[in-house]
Amino acid sequence: MEFYQFLNENLSLLQQKTFEHLAFVAITLCIASSLAIPLGILIARFSILRGFFLKAGSISQTIPSLAMLALLIPILGLGAEPTLIVLTFYALYPILRTTYMGLKSVPPECIEAANGLGFSNFQKLWHVELPLALPMILSGIRLATASTIGIATIAAFIGAGGLGDFITQGLALNDWRLILLGAIPTAFLALGFDYGISQFEDYLHHREKSHFKLKVLGSFCALFLIFYGVQMTFFSKEKNILVIGSKNFSEQNILAEIMAQLIENKTTLQVVRKLNLGTTAIVHQALLKGDIDLYPEYDGTAYLTVLQRPWDGKEKDVFNKVKESYKHQFHLLWLDPFGFSNSQSLAVKKEIATKYHLRALSDLVPFSDTLVVASPPEFIQRQDALPSLRKAYGFKFKDILQVCSELMYVTVNHGLADIVASFTTDGRLKGHDFVILKDDKNIYPPYHAAPVMREDIDQKYPQVEKVLSSLAGLISEQQMIDLNYEVSEGRQTPAEVAYYFLETHHLLSKE
Incomplete structure (x- = not known):
């Protein structure tokens, strides 16, 4: 009943995301088929090309889709283009291989009969080989369709939309309803496409029947692609649009929503949200390339990760140093900070802190080799994170478990880890009874959160900075901890929490 009510509340958004997902799948299959089938014909004719393309195609299937996407982001930015390239890349090989196998499986006597009738090479291909190979080609398209529908969920990681948006939001918020809202329609899409292709295969075995169904199906696909093309061409270029992005954790989503709702309320700008985009590097590149116009960032992260400045604990004015460097290097503006600092540290359950008398990170050193840390991937590699901790404190942990940030506390609660790599404003500290250990050696800079915006956007929409x-x-x-808690433990959405915050502080104008 709860999920049914949730479904009704999000029905229009579900329709939009399903349409976006369908568009990715349909366009990908059209592009992949138009490339792979001719290439399959080519390698069936010329054996010198066969080994290279089939081996290269086989190897291509082993490359992780997220890795491919990460390689394309610096070149193409965010959105539909890199997503379509990645999806097409993975859809090519199944169609290529089955096209080749289908053509090679054509009975030799059929070829001989065609030669006896005086068919040209093109006539043999069009009237004999392709019709006989078509069932096998369709099996490749079915495989490509199933994989494309699943892989298309990665579009959510770069703000391209689709049903993956619900899944990433559900993981970020630990909300099973959102996860199901993305996963169930994705499964139904896979079943629907599979059924549709199987019906087409069935049609091929009953050619004497009317062509009406095939014509209807072809017309529907053509209209769908035309409609999507018109929408992408005309409606995606509206004026007075401000695109706000965020990294892939709840605090970022809350801050982005606070800014978005305030701007929507105080200006005539249309705000587009591209949330949960990923790590600092991805979101920073998106801002530089113009895929987003504004997002919340932390001065300590910018200082160490983006500007790659060494931290010795002596710099007193990190924010202004970052602000000045961003303006000169990137033509990006740091606006006034929100008021809180969200630093990094390690957190343990209260019973462990009591057992080992832990208050600061230095207290952890004698016991570190018996404890397991659960941390997100970025924490393991970033120089201002685990490497700095090990260097400064000499930690030798028993093991490091790499998990997504949403599952760190669950990992500890299930006894698989003892420590989490946490942030000082994490709402789950309050919800799961954890204690933050003080950074008594001051290895971390301050992490003041503030909006970062492109200079050209500030010139175009000066009202944004004022708002x-x-x-x-x-x-x-403490307020940020409470806001995060409402999302992570209170089952509120970032949009709901942001609205409550703005209402409480009387920042929204009544219509």
């Missing part, structure tokens, strides 16, 4: 100035210094560290 966001009302948030300066407004959010304390």
Whole structure:
């Protein structure tokens, strides 16, 4: 009953995301088929090409889709283009291989009969070989369709839309309803496409029947692609649009929603949200390339990760140093900070802190070789994270479990880890009874959160900076913990929490 009510509340959004997902699948299959079938014909004719293309295609299937996407982001940015390239890349090989196998399986006597009738090479291909190979080609298209529908969920990681948006949001918020809202339609799409292709295969075995069904199916596909093309061409280029992005954790989504709702309320701008985009590197590149216009960032992260400045604990004015460097290097503006700092540290359950008398990170050193840390991937590699901790404190942990940030606390609660790589404003600390260990050696810079915006957007929409100035210094560290708690443990969405915050502080104008 709860899920049914949730489904009704999000029905229009589900329709939009399903349409986006369908568009990715349909366009990918059209592109992949138009490339793979001619190439399959080519390698069936010329054996010198066969080994290379079949081996290269086989190897291509072993490359992780997210890795491919990460390689394309610096070149193409975010959105539909890199997504379609990745999807097409993975759809090519099944169609290529089955086209080749289908053509090679044509009985020699059929070829001899065609030669006896004086068919040209093209006539043999069109009237004999392709019709006989078509069932096998369709089996490749079925395989490509199933994989494309599944892989298309990665579009959510770069703001391209689709049903993956629900899945990533559900993981970020630990909300099973959102996960099901993305997963169930994805499964039904796979079944629907598979059924449709199987019906087409069945039609091929009953050619004496009317062509009406085939014509209807072809017309529907053509209209669908035309409609999507018109939408992408005309409706995606509306004026007065501001695109706000965020990294892939709830605090970022909350801050992005606060900014988005305030701008929508105080200006005539249409705000497009591209949330849960990924790590600092991905979101920063998106801002530089113009895929997003604004997002919340932390001065400590910018100082160490983006600017790659060494931290010795002596710099007193990190924010202004970052602000100045961003303006000169990237033509990006740092607006006034929100008011809180979200630093990194390690957190343990209260019973472990009591057992080992842990208050600061230095207290952890004698016991570190008996404890397991659960941490997100970025924490393991970033120089301002685990490497800095090991260097400064000499930690020798028993093991490091790499898990997504949403599952760190679950990992500890299930006894698989003892420590989490946490942030000082994480709402789950409050919900799961964890204690943050103090960074007593001051190895981390401050992490003041603030909006970062492109200079050209500030010149185009000067009202945005004025509106966001009302948030300066407004959010304390405890308030941010409470907001995060409402999302991670209170089952509220970032949009709901942001609206409540703005209403509480009387920042929204009544219509």
